[in-house]
Amino acid sequence: MTIAEMTSRQHRRRVRVWFGEHVIAQYVAEAPLAARYEQAMRRRFAGLRVTNDILGPQEHADNN
16 A cells, blocks of 8 residues: 555545444545535434444445
8 A cells, every 4th residue: 555545545434324233325435525425314314323434544445
């Protein structure tokens, strides 16, 4: 992994929508886009838990 990739990953976030203990949606993006997506998911899925976590350098996730 290059320095640029490590720096980029430090600013990426993973937003997940949970139905109980099951993830039903996941999105990985830069912090501002992730925050926007999180707010949209909170409006759409008002009764479900929505998390917005820092994507660590060891974690791998796809934009879904």
